[in-house]
Amino acid sequence: MKKIDLKELNLNEKEEKILQSSIKLFSEKGFSAATSKEIAKDAGVSEGIIFKYFKTKKDILKAILLHLINILSEKIVLKGIKDIFKNDKECDIKTVLKKVIYDRIKMVDKIYPMAQIIFMEAILHEEIRDAVYNNIIKKAMEIFNDFYFQMAEKNILRKNVDIMVVFRSILSNIAIFIAQKKIFGKYFKFENIDKEIDKVIDVILNGITVQ
Amino acid sequence: MKKIDLKELNLNEKEEKILQSSIKLFSEKGFSAATSKEIAKDAGVSEGIIFKYFKTKKDILKAILLHLINILSEKIVLKGIKDIFKNDKECDIKTVLKKVIYDRIKMVDKIYPMAQIIFMEAILHEEIRDAVYNNIIKKAMEIFNDFYFQMAEKNILRKNVDIMVVFRSILSNIAIFIAQKKIFGKYFKFENIDKEIDKVIDVILNGITVQ
DNA sequence: GTTATAATTAAGTGATTACTCACTCAATTA
DNA sequence: TAATTGAGTGAGTAATCACTTAATTATAAC
Structure with missing residues (x-):
């Protein structure tokens, strides 16, 4: 199991070990099913x-989720695309x-178990949804918006589309690519990720109708 | 809470009540966090x-997931697109x-809490992933494949694309649309779903570059 | 080496869990 | 009317949970 880089949190050895194991077990079994004993x-x-370092089990989850969303979202999630x-x-x-998609896939790969926990807990808990929206989605949308606007001004990208729809489309293509690799990897093997990404970009840029 | 139609399973009154409540609570809190007492x-x-009707708590989940995937996937999930x-x-x-996307959104809407449980448990358990893949994804891909091939033959859709990529792109666009509505609905309000779908289709069909 | 302090543990705690079982009682059959 | 059934109950059970604490060990200063 590849470990996630938690240096930014300034943890001591035990805290780090506890968080790494929690990330592993929360992602494997879900938060509720993972026990403190395990x-x-x-x-x-x-x-x-x-329970010396984390008052409650939920505090471990909070340390993983909220802390990382707040502190690291800028460095990990947004810096790359910016x-x-x-x-x-x-x-x-x-x-x-291509750079963006490649970079995002690599980034999620790096933090995957944590990303999966965030993803699953966000479905169940509103507070986590809020943190994800405010720290990641909203900011990423702003950055993309600026970029798209400039590309549209240069007459490279279409002006007569809803940027939100485009953002969602690119995001969802990246997400499903990762999901296919990580969750349904058993059924779909990619020999060449580079070529796969090229094909995705082709569809995003040119659509699927015969021109 | 809108109840899911479980007629097909031939349950008695109590079994049906237990399953409906389980679907509700599993989707709200996750399987592990929902208790038999609740x-x-x-x-x-x-x-x-x-525990007279379901040997174990896990058997309730199995009844919801595997049974419904196997028995209803044909009727609910595939019949529409076919x-x-x-x-x-x-x-x-x-x-x-437009018909397909509209129909799929409505279908997921109808069975949403169950779809969410399947989705979340599929991430955690391989047996459920297998059932989802074999009963839903694989079959949907075959149906889409036939359709795309015919459309390409008629020179309406491009031949020089990977159908898998196109399938994934359309699927992911539908999925993120639903996720945005169901999970992040607080932040994104659609006044007109019809128009939203039109915009998504425009991007899928024509891409985002200026031709 | 002694002492004070901090880190760590092992053995708990009460609460809660999934699940059981002795029992009830209304409906059915004899 | 009596006998039988079986769906349904809810207090009870062992196991397990998150969490605590008293005892132990490691660390450090002198």
């Missing part, structure tokens, strides 16, 4: 120490999109 | 009777896509 065993610490959109305004749209 | 209370039956693709081969692609 977490302790996996982390190689006693059960008592968990940089690409900023530095590549002159490049052609295919290259930019 | 289910009994919500269903207005004693806790004992739950009919539309079969009856509308002559119509224009825009109309067909």
Whole structure:
């Protein structure tokens, strides 16, 4: 199991171990089904120490979710697209999109178990939905909006579309790509991710009708 | 809470009540966090009777998921698209896509809490993923494949694309539309679903570049 | 080496869980 | 009318849960 980089949180050794094991078990079984006993065993610490560092089990989840959403969303989730959109305004749209999609897939890959926990808990709890919306979705939409507007001004991308629909379409294509790889990977093997992304971009940019 | 139609399962009154309450609570709190006590209370039956009809709590989940996937996937999930693709081969692609997307959104709306449970449990358990893949995804792909091939033969849809990518793109656009409505509905209000769907179809069909 | 302090543990705690079982009682059959 | 049934109950059960605490060990200062 690849571990997630938690350096930014300034944890001591035990705290880090507890969080890593919690991320692993929450993502494997869901929050409710993962027990403190299991977490302790996996982390190689006693059960008592968990509750020294985290008042309750829910606080572990909060540390994983809210903390990371708030503190790291900027660095992990948004910095990548910001940089690409900023530095590549002159490049052609295919290259930019490819960079963004590639970068996002790699990013989610890096933090996957955590992303899965956020995703699942967001479905169940409004507070987490709020954090995801305000810290990630909203900001990503703003960044994309700026980018699209400039591309449309340059007459590269269509003006007569709803940017929200386009954003959603690109986002959903990335999401389903990751889902297919991570959740249904058993049934769908990609030999060449690069080519796969190219095909996705082609459909996004040109549509599926014969022109 | 709108109840899901379970007539097809030939349940008696108590079984039906137990399943309806389980669907409600599993979708609200997740399987593990929903207790048999709560289910009994919500269903207005004693806790004992739950375990007369369902050997274990997991068996309730199985009844909801596997049974419904196997028995109803054909009628609920696939029949709709089959009919539309079969009856509308002559119509224009825009109309067909609109019918399909509209129909799929309505279908998921109808069974939403159950769909959410399937979705979440499929992430956690391989057996459920298998059932979803074999009974829904695989079959839907086959149906779409036939349809796309015929449309491509008529020179309406592009031949030089990967049908899998197109299928995924349409599916993901429908999925994110539903997710936005059901999970993030608080932040995004659609006044006119009809127009929203038109915009999605426009992007799918024509892409986003200036031609 | 002694002492004070902090870190860690193992053995708990009461609460809650999924599940059982002895019993009830209305409906059916003899 | 008496005998039988079986759906339904809810208090009870062992197991397990999140969480606590008293005892133990490690660390550090002198």
